[in-house]
Amino acid sequence: MAGKLDLDPRVVRTARRLAAKAGQPVVDLARSHTTVSVERAVLRLAGVRGADQDGIPWVNRLVDAVRADVGLGHGVAVPVFHAMRSAGVDDITVLAQKAAAGAVRFEMPAVRAEVTAARRSAKKAGGGGLKIVDRRRAERERLIKRHGDPKQRPWIYLIVATGDIYEDIPQAQAAARAGADVIAVIRSTGQSLLDYVPEGATREGFAGTYATQENFRLMRAALDETSKELGRYVRLTNYASGLCMPEIAALAGMERLDMMLNDSMYGILFRDINPIRTFVDQRFSRQVHARAGIIINTGEDNYLTTADAVEAAHTVTVSQLLNEFFAHEAGLENWQLGLGHAFEINPDLPESFRLELAHALLARELFPDAPLKWMPPTKHMTGDVFRGNLLDGFFNLVGALTGQGILLVGMMTEAVVTPWLSDRDIALQNVRYVLTGAGKLHEDFVPAPGGFIQSRAHEVLGEAIALLEKIVDDSLLDAIADGTFGIMKRPADRGKGLDGVAKHDEDYYNPVTEALEP
Amino acid sequence: MAGKLDLDPRVVRTARRLAAKAGQPVVDLARSHTTVSVERAVLRLAGVRGADQDGIPWVNRLVDAVRADVGLGHGVAVPVFHAMRSAGVDDITVLAQKAAAGAVRFEMPAVRAEVTAARRSAKKAGGGGLKIVDRRRAERERLIKRHGDPKQRPWIYLIVATGDIYEDIPQAQAAARAGADVIAVIRSTGQSLLDYVPEGATREGFAGTYATQENFRLMRAALDETSKELGRYVRLTNYASGLCMPEIAALAGMERLDMMLNDSMYGILFRDINPIRTFVDQRFSRQVHARAGIIINTGEDNYLTTADAVEAAHTVTVSQLLNEFFAHEAGLENWQLGLGHAFEINPDLPESFRLELAHALLARELFPDAPLKWMPPTKHMTGDVFRGNLLDGFFNLVGALTGQGILLVGMMTEAVVTPWLSDRDIALQNVRYVLTGAGKLHEDFVPAPGGFIQSRAHEVLGEAIALLEKIVDDSLLDAIADGTFGIMKRPADRGKGLDGVAKHDEDYYNPVTEALEP
Amino acid sequence: MSIVRPYGDTTGDGMVQLSFTLPIPHDKRAEGAAIQLANKMGMDPALLVHAKPMGELTFFVVYGKVSHLVDTDKVQVVERDFPLLSAKEVNATIKRTLRRRLNVVGACIGTDAHTVGIDAILNLKGIAGEKGLEYYSELSVTNMGAQVSVPDLVETARERKADAVLVSQVVTQRDAHLQNTRAMSAAFREALPAGKRPLLIVGGPRFDELMAADLGVDRIFTRGTTPREVASYLVHALAGSPS
Amino acid sequence: MSIVRPYGDTTGDGMVQLSFTLPIPHDKRAEGAAIQLANKMGMDPALLVHAKPMGELTFFVVYGKVSHLVDTDKVQVVERDFPLLSAKEVNATIKRTLRRRLNVVGACIGTDAHTVGIDAILNLKGIAGEKGLEYYSELSVTNMGAQVSVPDLVETARERKADAVLVSQVVTQRDAHLQNTRAMSAAFREALPAGKRPLLIVGGPRFDELMAADLGVDRIFTRGTTPREVASYLVHALAGSPS
C-alpha cells in the first residue's frame, strides 16, 4: 500500500519525535503513580475472585481496607501478602472477606525480611495470574493455527448490544456465521463510571451489556464453539476504558479476549474521567494487553462526533501518534495497534468522499504496520435508513481502497436503535459486496501526483505537526484542558476518579508492573 | 478523460472499419426499401392529423388505401398528392377521410408532368413538416440558451411510468424539481407492436404511458413551465422503437422532444420485429432525429438482461460500433449519440466492480465525443431494496469515475414496482451524494498500466474485433439470426411487421428522405 | 413454534420498519399523520425517525413495535404435494404411463414481453444449474415467446395437442397479470370441453400461489421456480406417480 | 385535505413498504407467516418481495396497499403556542418582566453521556447557525454536562435558584429516557413545593412531545430543536409576553 501519498519520511520522523516529546511527561506521571484500579488489577491477577452480597467485588473491599489502613502509596501487594502471612490465611479471597468484615488490619511490615517475604509471595501470586494470561495467549495462538485467520483484510468487526448476555450470545454467533471476524460486546451506558467491575452473568444493561469476567467467559466459550464450527477463529472484543481499565484488561487477559478498546484519552474526553487517573490506568492496562497479545483499539473516531471531521482531521492524526507512542512505551507491538479513525465528514460537503480517502490513506501510510480500525459514519447518519446503507457502502469502499485492517461494520439504523439482527445482516451483505467487487480496486487506484488527495493528506500532516509543536511547548495536559481533542475541555485537576490516584511512595511495590516493565 | 486505458488507435480504427463493413449491406437494404410506417411518417409531416372513431389514425387509413390501389413501392407521396389534385381536395386529412370512406382511388399518374406536379406538392407539404421540426429545434436552442443546461455531467435521467399522462405530468415536474435533467416517459407494454400511433391524451397504459402526439405536447409544455421555474432546460425523452419508429420520430421532431430511445436492433431482438422492417424504419427515423437535433439513446443495456454481462460484454461494444456507424450514415453527429451500456454484472462475482469500471471506461474511450448513456442495474436487483440502493450507489460511482454523459437513475425498487415517487427521491439523493462527494474522483483515479482494468478493456475490445470480423464474413442479418445479441435468435424472414415492408420501385419517391439524405 | 412476533434485537420485541409517502406537505401535523397511520397499522409506540419533504408530499420512515401475533399454524401455503423427480424419473414415468411424449406449449401472453422467466423454465439452458423442459426427452416443448395473444395461444395449444399450457406474466402494474390470466383461462374454457382442456399453469414473480382457483388455472408458480419442480408437477398431474 | 392515504405512484393507491424479521427459519410457511403479519397490519394485497434466511430467523421485505385512512384533522400535535422571538426580544422581555437574569440549569442525566444535543442548545456555539442560550445576555446558564445524577441535578438547581431545568436524554434502549425523566420529575416534586419548582424541560431525538404530562415535565423538545425555540419558550413560560 505504501507510497501513494509520497509522504516525506523526514516529516514523518519529525511527527513521531514530537509525539514522543509530548507524551514523555505523561509517561513519567504514570510511572510514578498508582490507582485503586491498578491495585485491584494486581490483586485480581493474584487470585481475588467474587463479590459480596451487594455485588461489590471482594477486590474492592480489600483495596479499600488496605487503603484505609496504610494508603495506596506503597502498593497493596506488600500489605496484603504480609497480612495473609500474619493472619495465616492462604486464600487471598478469604483474606478480602475477612478484611471486609474488619477482621484484618493492614500494615507495611517494619522488618526488611518481612517486606521481602511479602514481595516474594506477591510476586508468586501475581505471576500466577500472568501465567494464566500467558496460557490464554498460547491457547489463542493454537486456536488460530487450528481454525485459521479471516481470509480477507479488513477483518469484519460487528457489535452486539442487547444488554443481556444471553441474547448477545446467539446474536454474536449468528453474526459470526454471517461473516463477522470480530465480535464486540458493547457495554452498558453506566459501566465506565462504576469504580468496580460487576460480577457474574448479567441481563440488565442499557444499550450494552456489562463487562464482567463471567460474561467474558461465556461469550468467549460460545465463540470458541462457533470458531470450530466455522473453521475460522472469531475474535472477541470488549472495553478496557473507564474507571476500571486496568482490571478489565486483566480480566480480558485471563479470559482470552482478543481485542480491547483502550484509548489513552477517551475516558478523559468522553467520560470526564480525571486525566491523571486515566493516564496511570492506561499505562498499566496496556502493559497487560502487551503481555496478553491483545490488539488494542484506540478511539480517535469519537473526536469526530463532537468536532468537525474536516477541521479536526489533524487532531485525529496527533492522537494516533500519541496513542502509538504510549503503546510502544507500554510494550505493545505494531501489530497490536488498532489505531482508530472514522468516516465522519458531512456527506453533503463537496469532495467529502475524496477527503475521506485522503484522511484514511494518511493514517494508512503513517502507520503501515498497524491494523488500523476504520469506523463507520455515525454523526451524519439519520433516520433515512436507505441513505444510511448507501453511506456505509462508501465507507466500506474507502476501507477497501486504503487497506484498513479492521472494519467496524456500519449499520443503517445508526441514528435509530442499537443494531437489530437484520441490520447486521444487511450491513454484512454491504461489506461483502464491496470487498468482493472492489476489494482489489486499490491496485488500480493511484492518486494523481500533487492531486487533491495527496495535497489534502500533506495538509493534514502539516497541521498535525504544528499542533504537536504547540503541545510540546505547552504540555499535553494543558492541551487536553483547552479542548484540543473533540472540543472537550478537561482540566487535569478535575474529572471523576482523581481520588483513586496516589503517588508512589519510595517503597512502592507492584509485582505485576515489575514483571511487565520492559 | 481519454487515455486511461492506453488503447491503440490503430486497433480502434480497425474496429470502426469493420463495423462499417458489417453495416453497409444493411444500409443498402434500408436505402432500397420502404415501410408502411416510413410512408405514414411522410404523410404526418405533410400534415395528416387525427384518427377515426375507432382510434385508427387517418394516416393509417390513407396509407392502407394507397397500398391497396397501387402498392407501396412507388412511395405514397406521388399517389396521394396526385389524388388530392385530381379530387380537388386541399386538406390532406380530408383526403385521408375520403380515402377511408372509399371515396378516392389512387394511381400513379401516367403523364410525366403530373408526376412532377405531384412530387412538387408532396415536397412542399413534407417540407412544411420539416419546417416545423426546424422551428422546434431552433426553439430548443433558444430555451437552452435562456434557461441553461444542467450544471453537471452526467445529466440526470429519470423515468416516469404511471400509465396516465395526467399522473405522469406532476411526477415529472416533481422529478425535475428534485434534480432530474431529463425525463423519460416510459411507454405502455403493448405499444411497440401496434402498427399505428394512438391519438390524444391517454390514461390507460400498463407500466407506461402511450406515446401520442398529444401526450408529447402536454408533457413538453409542462416541462417548459418547469424549466422556466427552475432556470434549467429539462429535456424530454420518449421511444422511437417498435413498428411505428419513423412516425414517432416525426412526432417527436414536431413536438420538440429532446432525446429518443432509438436503437438499430432493439425492436428485432426484444420485440421480435422483423429485421428488415426495423433497419428500414430505423434509418428513416434517424434521419429525422438528425434534422430535429434529437439525441438518440441506443439499447445495448438490454442485451445484458438476457445475456451475461461479462461473457457478452463485447457484444455491447460491437453493437455500439454498429449503432455509431448507422447513426453517422443517417446524418447524426457525435453529440447526438447516447450510446447505451449498463451496470449489469452479477454483484456476487469477484471483481464485479472493477469489471464494470473497465467496461464503462472502454465505452468512454472508444466514443470520446458521444454522450454515453449509462444504465443502472436491473437484472440483479431483488426485492431487497436496501441492497438495491447500495448497488445503485456503486453504479453512480462508476458513472462519475468514467465520465458518462447521461445517467439513468436506478431505483431501489427495480425488482418490485415501477418507480414510486419516493423511490425517485431516494435515488436522486443517492446520485447527489455520489456526484457531490466523488464527482471528481476520476482526477485521482488512474488505472495502473497493464493492471486489471486496462487488461480487461483490451480483452473486450479484442473480442469485439473478432466478432466483427465474423459478422463481416457472414453478414449482420445472419449474426442476428444466430442469437449473437442478447441470445435472441431472430431470422431475417420472420418477426412482426415484415408485411409492411416493400422494395422501392424504380420511381420510388419520398420527399422527406430526399430532403434528409446527406 | 406456533405464535411468533417480529424480532428486532430481542425475542418478542415486535419491532418493524415501515416507510411510505403521504400526499401532504411536511410539517408537524404531517408527522402526526404519519404516526397516526403507523398506529392504525398496529405500531405502538411508533417512532417517526425520518421525514423528507418532496414538494407537496412527504416521505416517512417509522420504526416501532407491533402487537400483532403471527400464528404459524394458521398460515396458508401451497406446499409441494408431489415428489420432486429427477429427469430420468420424469421421462420414465411419462414413457410408462402415457406411452407418448407429453406436449407442452409455453408463452408470455398479452403485451408482456418478459421471456427470461418462461425461457428459464422451457429452454435447454434452464436456470440455477437445472436444465429446462426442452432437455427432457419425453417432453415436447413449443415456446411461443413473448406478447402472444390469447387466441393464438389457444390455437397453438389445439394444434399441438397440448397436455399442458405454461403461461408467464411478469408485468403486474394495474393487475395486468391477473387480467391476462383470467382472460386466458376463460378462453380455454370456452374453446375446449372440460375433458379436452390442457392443464393450465401460470408463473411469474409476483403471483400469489393461493389464487389458482380464483384465476381459473390448475397451478401457480412464483419467484425462484426451477424447471425440475415444473416437470415433476406435470408428471404428477398428467402421468400419475412414478413407478 | 383531511382524509389522505399513502401515495406510492398514484393518488390514493395506499402503497407502503415494510420490513421485519420473524424468528422462524425460511421456508414457504415462513413466507406465509410474513404475509399474515402484513395482512394484520392492514396490507392487502401484501406482496412479499424479499425473504432472506438469517440462521434460524428470516428477514422479509413486503410491499402492499393499506386501506387505512389518515385523518389529518384528528392528528394530535404539540404546536408551538408561543411566538418565536429574536435574541433581542428574549433579553428585553426578561429584563422588563423579571428584572433579573433568568437561571437555567442543564444536564444530561442518568448514565447517558450524549452531550452534543444539550450542548447545541446551551453552549455559545449553538447549532444550525443559531447561537446557544449562553449567548443570551439575560440568561444565566449552568451546563452540568453528562451522566449527572438526579440528586446532583436537584441540588445544583436549588443552589443556582434555577428558573428552568433542561434535561437531555438520547439513549432510549429499554425506555431509559422515560425512566430517567420520570425519576427526575419525581425528585423535583419531592424536593420542592409546587411554587418553587423550576420549569422542567426535557429534550432528545426520540421523545414523543405529547408525553409531557405523563412524564411530569412542562415541555418536551425533540429532533431538530433550535436554541431560539427554547429561549422563546422560556420567555413565554416564565417571563410573559414580549413588550
Ligand code: B12
Ligand atoms: C429483464 C427485464 C426486462 C427485459 C426483458 C427481456 C426479455 N426478453 O425477457 C427488457 C429490458 C426488454 C424489459 C423491458 C421492459 N420491462 Co422489464 N424487467 C426486466 C427485469 C430487470 C428482470 C426480469 C427477469 O428477467 N427476471 C429473471 C427471471 C428468471 O425471473 P422471473 O421472470 O421471475 O421468472 C422466474 C419465476 O417467476 C418463474 N416463472 C416466471 N414465469 C413463469 C412461467 C411459468 C409457467 C412457470 C412455471 C414459472 C415461471 O420461474 C422463473 C425462474 O425462476 C425486471 C426487474 C427485476 N429485477 O425483476 C424488469 C421488470 C419486470 N420490467 C418492468 C417493466 C415495466 C418493463 C417495461 C414494460 C418498461 C417499459 N415500459 O419500457 C419494458 C417493456 C416490456 C414489456 N412489454 O413487457 C417492470 C414490471 C413492473 C411491474 N411489476 O409491473 C420490472 C419489475 C422493472 C420495474 N421495476 O419497472 N424488461
Ligand code: B12
Ligand atoms: C455522537 C454520538 C456519541 C458520542 C457522544 C459524544 C458526546 N459527547 O455527546 C459517543 C461516541 C461518545 C457515543 C457513545 C455512545 N453511544 Co452514541 N451516538 C452518537 C450519535 C452518532 C450522534 C448523537 C448526536 O450527537 N446527535 C446530534 C445532536 C445535535 O442531536 P440530538 O442529540 O438529537 O439533539 C437535538 C435534539 O434532540 C434536541 N435536544 C436534545 N437534547 C435536548 C435537551 C433539551 C433540554 C432540549 C430543549 C432539546 C434537546 O436538540 C438538539 C439539537 O437539535 C448517535 C447516532 C445518531 N446519528 O443519532 C449515537 C447513539 C445516540 N449512541 C448510542 C449508543 C448506544 C451509545 C453508547 C451507549 C454505545 C456503547 N454502549 O458504548 C455509547 C456510550 C454513551 C453513553 N454512556 O451514553 C445509540 C443510542 C441507541 C438508543 N436509541 O438507545 C445511538 C442512537 C447509536 C446507535 N444506533 O447505537 N455516542
Ligand SMILES: Cc1ncc(COP(=O)(O)O)c(C=O)c1O
Ligand atoms: C476507546 C473507547 N473506549 C470506550 C468506549 C465505550 O464507552 P464506555 O466507556 O461508555 O463503555 C468507546 C466508544 O466507542 C471507545 O471508543
Ligand SMILES: Cc1ncc(COP(=O)(O)O)c(C=O)c1O
Ligand atoms: C432502445 C429501446 N427502445 C425501446 C425500449 C422500450 O420498449 P418498448 O418497445 O416496449 O416501448 C427500450 C427499453 O428500454 C429500449 O432500450
